[in-house]
């Protein structure tokens with residue numbers, strides 16, 4: 001299996017957040033993780049990239065055990081993490097932000113400055129500005145582009161649409177579709193299912209740190225009762 | 234005050250300030266990136282002084298022995314810094330601040346005692362090196378040329394550090410880790426190695442300052458605490474984390490100290506603190522610092 005999360009338990013200090021969460025993603029697939037506020041979606045992605053390592057359970061990436069390694073090592077194996085809160089480097093230029101994503105000698109290729117600037121023309125225009133001067137939508141594009149610079153095989157996208165205008169969300173969705181076409185495997189978390197059900201083939205729904213449902217995204221599109229039960233307000 | 238005395242104190246103050254700048258710059262960079270207030274930074278300076286002195290003694294008959302010392306001592310101090318970061322600081326980054334103070338203060342005692350055991354409690358002197366033994370005439374007055382050399386070192390190191398931090402990949406990594414270590418880590422930057430590198434750079438600067446100052450002073454125990462307090466004042470009045478602030482702060486404190494010593498020697502110790510209070514009242518974040 002390309003990515004295999006096996007029965008992980010994750011904590012913030014004494015607070016138990018994830019309970020025996022398991023999940024699988026096949027190569028080339030796009031999988032979504034859905035759930036209400038605070039159910040543990042971000043914590044799941046942080047567990048995979050190693051920022052909040054699970055205390056129990058195992059995580060395999062390309063059949064290699066990655067839990068227990070440092071985030072930079074996991075990133076160098078080809079896992080790219082795009083954070084939810086647009087964690088750019090505000091006092092680095094846009095170009096320097098992109099350079100921070102570069103991983104030398106990774107043996108992977110495909111994305112470079114030219115290609116990124118073609119996909120995100122606005123970043124080319126703003127390349128010499130401080131990251132902090134970008135608008136929210138532009139910062140979100142920068143976080144995606146920055147991670148792509150490392151040529152990840154697996155892309156972890158955390159709540160890209162949060163707090164963005166519908167028009168910006170649509171632009172980002174287009175870009176995700178293009179990235180998918182490049183063959184990048186994607187695990188994407190969202191609260192708002194409308195954004196991801198079209199782009200993902202399978203979905204997992206989290207509730208209070210447990211996986212409470214998983215299956216084809218098609219089923220969620222066809223049967224709104226599941227969505228209402230776990231995501232409705 | 235005669236013009237001669239005025240010019241003499243100015244020169245002395247600025248040279249002292251420039252040596253302090255080297256130490257304060259390291260203190261400030263380490264604090265910025267590692268978020269550690271290194272109480273032992275003055276001890277690294279003192280260790281640099283003793284090491285350079287040791288080289289001049291061991292190679293007493295070798296021409297240019299002082300300059301060999303200036304080359305070797307900061308490297309030794311940087312290596313000691315590397316060992317300190319990897320084996321002592323690394324395990325406590327996640328602990329509360331107070332543990333950092335206790336640990337770095339313990340290092341002050343350990344390094345101080347080690348220097349005492351190796352070099353004793355006496356004063357050691359280092360000759361003013363070739364080619365700076367002579368004097369330089371300015372406005373018909375003559376001043377020791379080594380002071381001009383010291384003054385030149387300040388801007389040189391300032392420009393060097395600025396270039397390193399703003400123009401190189403290493404510097405970009407340092408800035409990124411300083412702004413957001415978690416994100417830099419998740420993007421593939423070996424953050425622990427950046428930490429070690431930054432600490433070694435700061436230690437190297439302290440060792441360089443320690444090597445350069447003895448020809449105008451002496452090598453002796455006790456300089457560790459004196460220097461670290463002065464450098465804290467510099468970093469605070471200049472603005473935490475600002476290199477330019479440390480530069481300006483160092484010159485201001487150097488001049489204040491030199492003129493204070495000349496005019497009211499009894500109060501000299503207090504001048505630095507008075508200056509700090511006045512500047513903080515006017516600009517709470519220091520001269521070039523920015524609000525958090």
Ligand SMILES: Nc1ncnc2c1ncn2[C@@H]1O[C@H](COP(=O)(O)OP(=O)(O)OP(=O)(O)O)[C@@H](O)[C@H]1O
Pocket residue numbers: 012015017035036037038039040041042043044084159191
């Ligand atoms: N650093 C932290 N320390 C302690 N608790 C935390 C921390 N970060 C998150 N939590 C808690 O962990 C739980 C899960 O948070 P998480 O961010 O994973 O949820 P989420 O599903 O991503 O929510 P959202 O949709 O709001 O982003 C929440 O109850 C949150 O309050």
Ligand SMILES: [Mg+2]
Pocket residue numbers: 041042043084158159
């Ligand atoms: Mg979240």
